[in-house]
Amino acid sequence: MPRLLLFDIDGTLLWTNGAGREATRLAMIEVFGTEAGLTQHVFGGKTDWRTLVDLLGQTGVTSSEIEQQMPAFHEAMTRNLAAIIAGYHVEACPGGLALIEALRQRDDVLLGLVTGNVKDAAAVKLRAAGYDPGWFPVGAYGHEALERDVLPALALARAVDHYRHPLQPDDVFVIGDTPADVSCARALGGRSVAVGTGFFERDELIACRPNHYLDDLKGFLDILDN
Numbered sequence: 001m002p003r004l005l006l007f008d009i010d011g012t013l014l015w016t017n018g019a020g021r022e023a024t025r026l027a028m029i030e031v032f033g034t035e036a037g038l039t040q041h042v043f044g045g046k047t048d049w050r051t052l053v054d055l056l057g058q059t060g061v062t063s064s065e066i067e068q069q070m071p072a073f074h075e076a077m078t079r080n081l082a083a084i085i086a087g088y089h090v091e092a093c094p095g096g097l098a099l100i101e102a103l104r105q106r107d108d109v110l111l112g113l114v115t116g117n118v119k120d121a122a123a124v125k126l127r128a129a130g131y132d133p134g135w136f137p138v139g140a141y142g143h144e145a146l147e148r149d150v151l152p153a154l155a156l157a158r159a160v161d162h163y164r165h166p167l168q169p170d171d172v173f174v175i176g177d178t179p180a181d182v183s184c185a186r187a188l189g190g191r192s193v194a195v196g197t198g199f200f201e202r203d204e205l206i207a208c209r210p211n212h213y214l215d216d217l218k219g220f221l222d223i224l225d226n
Contacts, residue, residue: 003224004159004167005103006114006152006190007136008176009122011044011198012217013096014129019088023081023121024051030076031069034059044199045180047116047142047151048077063146074143078120090128093197095218097130102221104135109224110163113139114151114174114184138162148180149187156188175220182208193223 007013010020021043025035036055043051052066052073103109115122119141123133138158140151152174160167172190174181177198182205185192194210195217196202206213212223 001167001171002108002110002163002165004110004112004156004163004172006112006139006155006172006174008174008178008181009113009115009117009125011177012093012175012181012195013100013131014090014092014125015197016085016125016128017089017091019081019085019090019128020117020121020125022084022088023077024048026080026084027073027076028052028055030080031073032056032061042199043116045116045148045176045178045183047145047148048073048118048121049142049144049146050116050148053146070143074118074120077118078124081121081124085124085128088128090125092129092131093195094216095220099217099220100131100135110138110159110165110167111136112155112159113141114148114155114176114181115139116142116148118143148184150184152184152188152190156190173224175217177205179204179208182210185210193220 025038028035036059053063113136126133138155140154145151169189173193174185174190175193177195178200182192182194192210193212194205196215
């Protein structure tokens with residue numbers, strides 16, 4: 001039975017070096033009329049939906065209003081990101097491109113995403129860092145749930161349908177750079193691989209008790225093959 005590998009994007013596959021934050025700011029102003037203190041916000045592990053609730057809730061915008069505006073935010077976020085991203089030094093995290101290329105040559109793994117980004121903005125980021133979004137045919141995204149713990153189950157269901165394999169939770173690896181990635185793998189019953197290329201210290205990630213810890217993605221094949 002092949003294994004399903006669900007990758008996070010920011011801090012795991014790539015760094016946008018500020019493009020994502022700026023696009024979020026522009027989209028929030030466009031859709032909600034305020035950036036609501038975004039400058040100091042910590043994104044790590046949060047869905048875009050959760051970010052909006054955390055920030056806009058302080059300004060009186062209700063969760064219901066945010067949910068209703070998610071399609072408009074999705075469109076604005078993607079459009080603004082596409083307009084500005086060429087002005088930022090977007091780069092793949094160490095080992096990322098080589099790993100995905102190697103995995104694409106194997107018949108014992110299936111690729112997907114679990115990310116806090118809205119879907120179409122995720123594709124913009126991937127292309128800017130040298131990845132083809134088509135390499136990840138299934139996924140779950142930050143406009144689909146308030147909490148990240150919900151997303152792996154969505155991605156797994158889509159993978160079963162797309163790949164036509166009766167995958168189970170313990171066939172799934174969730175690879176990410178935050179404690180929330182470890183948590184959402186655990187919520188599914190899958191295996192977690194914490195990667196130290198984001199904004200969390202090694203000790204913080206190890207304290208979350210991931211199944212595996214890597215400084216970067218260069219060592220991932222060793223985990224897969226052992």
